[in-house]
Amino acid sequence: MNYYTYAYLRENGTPYYIGKGSGNRINCNHIRKNGSNILPKDKSKRIILKWFIEEERSYNHEQYMIFILGIKGDGGILINEHYGGKGGFCKYLTDEERKRNERERKNRWQKEYRKKNRDKINKQSVKYYWNNREKNLKYAKEYREKNRETINKKQRENRKK
Numbered sequence: 001m002n003y004y005t006y007a008y009l010r011e012n013g014t015p016y017y018i019g020k021g022s023g024n025r026i027n028c029n030h031i032r033k034n035g036s037n038i039l040p041k042d043k044s045k046r047i048i049l050k051w052f053i054e055e056e057r058s059y060n061h062e063q064y065m066i067f068i069l070g071i072k073g074d075g076g077i078l079i080n081e082h083y084g085g086k087g088g089f090c091k092y093l094t095d096e097e098r099k100r101n102e103r104e105r106k107n108r109w110q111k112e113y114r115k116k117n118r119d120k121i122n123k124q125s126v127k128y129y130w131n132n133r134e135k136n137l138k139y140a141k142e143y144r145e146k147n148r149e150t151i152n153k154k155q156r157e158n159r160k161k
Helices: 055-069 095-116 118-131 133-146 148-160
Strands: 003-009 015-022 046-052
Touching: 003 055, 015 055, 046 055, 095 118, 118 133, 133 148
Parallel strands: none
Antiparallel strands: 003 015, 003 046
């Protein structure tokens, strides 16, 4: 696999972000904690600085470039949050965490969908009920006949309360 360091440029051509990547990383969104995306819309403002075969060398070059140009908080010109390398803020998720996050995303999507389409879903539910009413009534009757003693016992307990 090939690795590289890249820069995002301002309108005047000065870099405002230095990163290390492989594959299509240079074109991926960079969402900050405040929700802003630092990826430049103009593709000509995304440049690859140097290619590497070894990942360790690409980390070193990223750290070197950030050190030379400096982070804004320390008087430099870059908006990087740290000085690069493996020890950044990136958290690598375990398989369990990834699956849990996927389930949470799916549940959130389903809740949003239900909220937006409540009337449509209610109509479908009513339609389903009326289309399957005979079958459901038959099932309920069979259940009551099989479990008559248990149902009666529970009813007596509820009446005592």
